[in-house]
Amino acid sequence: MRILVVLSFYAPHWTGLTKYAQRAAEGWAALGDQVTVVCSQHDRTSARDKHLNGVRVVRCPTLLPISRAVVAPGFVPTIARLIPLHDVVIIHTPLPEACLVGWLCQRKHVPYTCVHHGDVVLPNGLRNRLYTSLMHQSALHAFAHADALCTHSTDYADHSQWLAPVRWRVRVITPPVTIVPSQSAGAREVYGIPADAFVVGIGGRMVHEKGFDRVFVHLEALKRLFPTLLLLHVGALQMPYEPSPDTPYGAFRSFGLLRDDAAMAAFFACCDVVLLPSRSDCFPSFAVEALRCGVPILVHDTPGLRSIVWQADAGRVIDSTDWHALQHALATLPSRPDPVQMARVFDPLASIATLRAVLQQTVAARTPAPATQAVVTRHLANEVDMAYRRRAQMLVHYLELNDAQVVLDCGCGQGVYVQLLRSLTQATVVGVDCDRQRLSEALPQPVLMADMAALPFAPATFDR
Structure with a gap:
């Protein structure tokens, strides 16, 4: 198949969405498909048209950022030019231009599939409400006319406001996660972490949606109960579209943004447990990566996020806003998951093949005998x-x-x-x-x- 992938950002830009999109695109290329990605040129040093691990990546120059997106004047015209050259289009949402891309696919009689990675959730404010409304309406139009529509868990599909009008059409496909446990010993020594430290890993953008403030507010009290406690963070500390919560002193340390699986595996090798207190999350790769590396997880009772615990039958769902529940969860950690079993539960090759089969079905539906x-x-x-x-x-x-x-x-x-x-x-x-x-x-x-x-x-x- 000739597959055109459309999304806002692509590797080396590093988020859960771009990780999933890159793994799928490279997986299809390895199976013999011709895959082209169209995205914004978030870094001006990145080549505008090059092949990356068998995938052609076309980047469109940007003018300025708007909240979590960017203005790229050549984005839609480039997509319009490439759509007729492909058999199927896959749109990763949220995407401001989703409705325009869907409309172009309809005009050019090329089937398209939407993969929804989560509703946009931003703090209160007029600008954020306008941006969220624009993204929501664009996605709704694209969903309504898509040949297929997918997301990552039944739990999230049942609770997503954006997917509610088209819930009956949504297919659930677990996204691909490829990390393997670190084989090198002494990760704590390498990073200067005491061997007796009680390391609680947290990960993601330092924004309100991720709920880190729920943990920070209790950190001093937790430190008294667990004297060797260290809150170890990985991810971006500053985001241009949202002020970051104040990070605590003493028992907090951040590795910053890690861009490859080997570095993430070393991070997990330092952790005794991983905590995800998110207010909103679709299917965070951070949680799946922890399980595949044999680290137990504690997750807030958030739709989508909690489904990872249910699917893996590992970890625990807690109320991270409840001090007593948080204290008890850290004092009685879940058993460590078996990385081999987790690799079977979250099989990236099966995920890639399943989504590819959906694309093949949409192409076949437009191609009678x-x-x-x-x-x-x-x-x-x-x-x-x-x-x-x-x-x-x-x-x-x-x-x-x-x-x-x-x-x-x-x-x-x-x-x-x-x-x-x-x-x-x-x-x-x-x-x-x-x-x-x-x-x-x-x-x-x-x-x-x-x-x-x-x-x-x-x-x-x-x-x-």
């Missing part, structure tokens, strides 16, 4: 309604008719679909409608006036 395509093309030759053209082709694909089947078209109107389906196979196709006028205009074919709430047919009469 040659003989069928010829009949459909003749039937639609004079049809000017592009939405109807698309519906008819998808209907033919999903029905998978054979000559022995009996099909009922409820609300057949003038019998247009009845005529189309009968021209494709020898299947028996019967149409019913309650509108006498519309039925009188139907071409000669099996149509019947009937109330769809009281059909005059025996049970199991129809196959479709």
